[in-house]
Amino acid sequence: MMRRLSLAGRLAMLFAACTATVSLVAGVLFNRASESHFIELDQQLLDGRLAELRNTLGQVDNPADFQSLRDRLQGEINLRPDQALRIHGADGQPWFDSAPHLPMTLPTQPGLLSLLDGASAYRLFNAPLTPGQAGSPELTLILDITHHQHFLQRMQQLIWLTVGLSALATALLGAWAARSGLRPLRRMSEVASSVSANSLTPRLDIDRMPAELAELGQALNAMLGRLEDSFQRLSAFSADIAHELRTPLSNLLTHTQVTLTRPRPLEDYREALHSNLEELQWMAQLVNDMLYLAKADHGLLSPSFEQLELADEADVLLEFFAPLAEDNQVRLARSGTASILGDRSMLRRALSNLLDNALRFTPAGGEIQLSLEATATGSRISVQNSGAGIAAALLPRLFDRFYRADPARHEGSSEHAGLGLAITQSIVRAHGGQIRCESEEGWTRFVIELPRQA
Known part of the structure; x- marks a missing residue:
């Protein structure tokens, strides 16, 4: 050839x-x-x-x-x-x-x-x-x-x-000049050749590149940065999945082995099965949530849009969480109205995740405020709770999967495994909106911006 x-x-x-x-x-x-x-x-x-x-x-x-x-x-x-x-x-x-x-x-x-x-x-x-x-x-x-x-x-x-x-x-001088001028491209090739799963850190020196290639070099560096970040997230995600599933599986194995060590009354077997069922339900919910996020990553979430009065949807959720808030001595309040085209079940799930998250971090005697506001481009929903603030360095990672601001804390449901905010972000993006978190000492606020028509 x-x-x-x-x-x-x-x-x-x-x-x-x-x-x-x-x-x-x-x-x-x-x-x-x-x-x-x-x-x-x-x-x-x-x-x-x-x-x-x-x-x-x-x-x-x-x-x-x-x-x-x-x-x-x-x-x-x-x-x-x-x-x-x-x-x-x-x-x-x-x-x-x-x-x-x-x-x-x-x-x-x-x-x-x-x-x-x-x-x-x-x-x-x-x-x-x-x-x-x-x-x-x-x-x-x-x-x-x-x-x-x-x-x-x-x-x-x-x-x-x-x-x-x-x-x-001219051919000889041109070959020399072209080879010298194309040296940045060879450097790009060397960097690309050195990139592997074990080495995602090489970067191009943009300052030494000609102006015509600087933009391309910057784009390649950004791409390598995204790849490195995605690979790290994927590695962490795999480790988190293994960690999250290892505990319930270990509990199931231990509990079952202990139960089978000797003959027991029927009630003991029934109690063991109920305990195992809770663990299995937790694992099933975790798997369902991960599949939900996988669909979101591939753009497979398809909201069924209908006209919604957000005030009515918020009141339904506040009524659902009212007993838990009363037990925790937390006051729930809602202000403002807004309407939007959206998927009722998906938006309810997103708001439910935010309210559940706020209830778990609001101290006794605190307050959770759900605010609705119609804007020129759509609607704004904010869920604010009193309590300890979140450090600014942690805010960008709140929506990462399995991320917990306090790694030592572990709750017993899939929402508490660090997937709730990630699912909420996927739902908001499926509606064409954005979500962000704002926090200072004494309060934390999650703000959802939704367009008028998704």
Whole structure:
């Protein structure tokens, strides 16, 4: 299989092609300009020579008069070895020829013409001796321009040599420049190659990257950061699941083994089964909650939207929690009204989790305030309770699964295993809203922002 050309190689070839094209175009234009300049010089030279010949020959119109001027004309021609002259009468008969080595028949078109004869090149200029006079002899001035052609040929050879050398030099310099310029990409590749499940800490040095790659490097660093955070969360999540299930399983095994060590009365077996049932129900609820969160992670929660009066839903929940609040000597209160399109059971579960969480952390004699407010974009629900505040450093992690601000505390239900707030956040996000926690010494408030239409 043919190896694909590297990006540095492609850039080097592109640089070489561009340089060769520019050099070639510039060389061709210079060659054309030089050729035009030589033609202009030749035209000026032959025009001056024609004026001299007309002055020398005067009004000669027959071969007999011309014979007296032949020697003088030949002497002038001998002084200019690169020039030659042919004169023909009006009847086409040759009068004078200082270029016998050239073909007898030359182009007769008036004006400046070019002629190649073997390795030599000539410029021809045909003009009448006496302009405007019928029967005037015809003059053919011949200029040897072989040295011009040699110059142009050397120029063309130099152009091709320059094109080749410049393309080669540009390719080499371009390859070096491209390799140097692509060094940040190789660094990215090295960092990507070093990333593994055991090493998610490598990062790109954005400060040393060119501006074009800095944004990409920043995005890659952010991606690696998210991967590291997600991997750590996944590892912690797996450990938490094992920890949460190990205790009830251990209880079930121990209790069952103890019960079966010897024959017991029927009531003891019944009591053991009831105890095991409680543990199994707790485990089943924990598994159901984890499956619920897994559905939320994959966007599989599908709320059934209906028009809800949040005040009515809040009153139902407050009535449900009233006996527990009375036992804990906590006062429940609700203020404000709001309506929204949402899923009744899901929103009740979210508010129930917040109220249950507030009841467990509100000291005796404290108060829980549930506030409803209609906003320009939807509704705001807040559940505030008095009691010890939560440190600011812990607030961002409150909605993590199995997270407990006090690791030593362990309650006996799935909501108390650290999943309640995570489930509440999933429900709020499924409705297109956001939830946050605010806390200071003496109070804690959870605020839910829900859009008018999810």
